[in-house]
Amino acid sequence: MDDQMSEKHDxxxxxxxxxxxxxxxxxxxxxAVLPLHIFEPRYCQMTADALDSDRLVTVVQLSATDQEESxxxxxxxxxxxxxxxxxxxxxxxxxFNFLLLGLKRVRLIRELPSGKLYRMAExxxxxxxLPEGSQEPTRTxxxxxxxxxxQRAGAIDPDLASMLATGLSLGALTDVIAHAxxxxxxxxxxxxxxxxxxxxxxxxxxxxxxVSDRQTMAGMLLRQYPPTFSAN
Numbered sequence: 001m002d003d004q005m006s007e008k009h010d011x012x013x014x015x016x017x018x019x020x021x022x023x024x025x026x027x028x029x030x031x032a033v034l035p036l037h038i039f040e041p042r043y044c045q046m047t048a049d050a051l052d053s054d055r056l057v058t059v060v061q062l063s064a065t066d067q068e069e070s071x072x073x074x075x076x077x078x079x080x081x082x083x084x085x086x087x088x089x090x091x092x093x094x095x096f097n098f099l100l101l102g103l104k105r106v107r108l109i110r111e112l113p114s115g116k117l118y119r120m121a122e123x124x125x126x127x128x129x130l131p132e133g134s135q136e137p138t139r140t141x142x143x144x145x146x147x148x149x150x151q152r153a154g155a156i157d158p159d160l161a162s163m164l165a166t167g168l169s170l171g172a173l174t175d176v177i178a179h180a181x182x183x184x185x186x187x188x189x190x191x192x193x194x195x196x197x198x199x200x201x202x203x204x205x206x207x208x209x210x211v212s213d214r215q216t217m218a219g220m221l222l223r224q225y226p227p228t229f230s231a232n
Contacts, residue, residue: 010084011103011125013054018082018106019046020119021059022074027188028059028081030102031172032179038096042117047085047096049116055085057100058123060108061189073111073119079126079193082106102175105192128171131198135170138201142170145208146177152211174200183207 021043028034038047050057060080081102088098105126114120131138143164160180168176178191178200194200 011082014056014082014125016122016124017112018058018080018108018121018123019050019056020076020080020108020111020121021046021057022062022076022119023059024062025185026059027061027179027185027192028083028100028102029175029179029188029192030081030104031168031175032102033086034059034083034100034102036096036098036100038098044094044096045116046118047088047098050085051088051090056082056103057085058082058106058121059100059102061185076108077189077193078108079189080106080108080123081192082123082125102179105195126195129196129198130171135197138198138205139168139170139173142173142177142201142205142208145205149181149208149211170201171197174204177204177208181207 026034038044046057058080060076063075063077082104083100083102086099086101088096090096106123107126109122109124111119111121146164160176163176164173174191174197178188183191191200191203194203
């Protein structure tokens with residue numbers, strides 16, 4: 001990894017406390033990039049604070065039991081994704097556009113008083129559980145199936161194709177593909193919450209195998225990568 005990428009993935013500013021960005025139906029994965037438009041005052045404050053310090057923001061999905069944000073602190077999932085702000089635009093009205101790079105899975109231990117408009121939580125980094133033996137056969141099968149689906153649905157995005165050609169580890173590959181395809185949020189959350197790389201890979205292989213020979217389903221499964229800016 002070159003110095004620029006090492007800087008992007010730098011976690012030296014992380015002190016086991018997360019700025020929480022709860023989003024309904026949105027799951028960010030490590031190694032993936034999420035474009036965001038920030039307009040709510042609490043999240044504008046969150047973004048400004050992040051840019052003034054470590055640039056770290058944690059995206060967490062609202063709990064499946066309460067997808068409607070009926071109050072200021074709706075229930076959230078226990079596993080989230082710690083991300084780092086890359087390129088950003090600070091707009092004249094105080095809003096922001098930025099790209100958030102997923103860094104690590106985190107388990108949220110408890111919420112903390114923040115004194116801010118936004119929520120904060122104590123969190124612990126979750127590391128991948130790596131398979132024994134060579135990952136290459138599974139990597140090859142997963143890439144071949146994903147490419148078959150993209151060929152059915154249309155040309156693969158050049159940025160994503162370039163990423164697949166860089167020799168990503170199996171864990172990183174499962175995260176990039178799970179982020180790139182249009183799975184239901186609950187299923188995406190299940191992939192995020194699973195630290196076992198083999199299980200993630202096997203689950204994606206099963207899904208892609210079911211749709212690789214069906215053009216309509218392949219088109220529904222894929223989405224623009226990276227997606228256009230989300231309005232949040």
